[in-house]
Amino acid sequence: MDKQRLFGPKGPRLCDCLERGLSFLLQIQAPTVVCAPQFGSASETVSTHQGSEDSFCATIDVSQFKPDDLKVAVIGQFIVVEANHPEREDELGFVERHFTRKFRLPRNVPAEAVTSNLTADGHLTVTAIAPKPKEDSTARTIPIKMVPKSEGSEISSQNNA
Incomplete structure (x- = not known):
């Protein structure tokens, strides 16, 4: 890999610095216990x-x-x-x-x-x-009442008004 072509004139120095930093970070061991506050998840x-x-x-x-x-x-x-x-x-x-x-x-x-x-x-x-809707299983027959023509006409004329 040509570091100068990839990163410009300062590429080789930049890459060397990054490589040294990475190797240093890789040598650090993480602690086995980390005491940090936990918000929410520790309680519920x-x-x-x-x-x-x-x-x-x-x-x-x-x-x-x-x-x-x-x-x-x-x-x-x-x-x-x-x-x-x-x-x-x-x-x-x-x-x-x-x-x-x-x-x-x-x-x-x-x-x-x-x-x-x-x-x-x-x-x-x-x-x-949600409660299930109540189904009315009882059937009810609605009686048909016979009315004189004049009584029925009044109802239909009221509906048209």
Whole structure:
């Protein structure tokens, strides 16, 4: 490879500098433990989410919270999941956690259809399924009433007006 032709008159020096820098970076070993803040994912993780106009289902890992720390509500057109626990001690020190997750309520699902379940291992499942339309299986025959012509004419003349 002709470095001068590829990068111009300063090409050879530039390439040598880059090669030295890369070889230095390759010798650095990454630390085995990195302590960095994790926002959201450490507190709650939505593992599954499915939604349509007629149904909704989301499963959230809330294993860091006690059942009393959790709240599920419908506010306007949103399903709101909140979790909050006060400061408590853990193996690294003290921690306080809080999150709020909002999901849009499907168009055809009434607020009363929202349910939630919490498993023993800390997975909260929120579901909302639109109720099936009630089918009226009873047939009703509508009687036909005979009326004199003058009575029927008044109705048809009112409809034409």
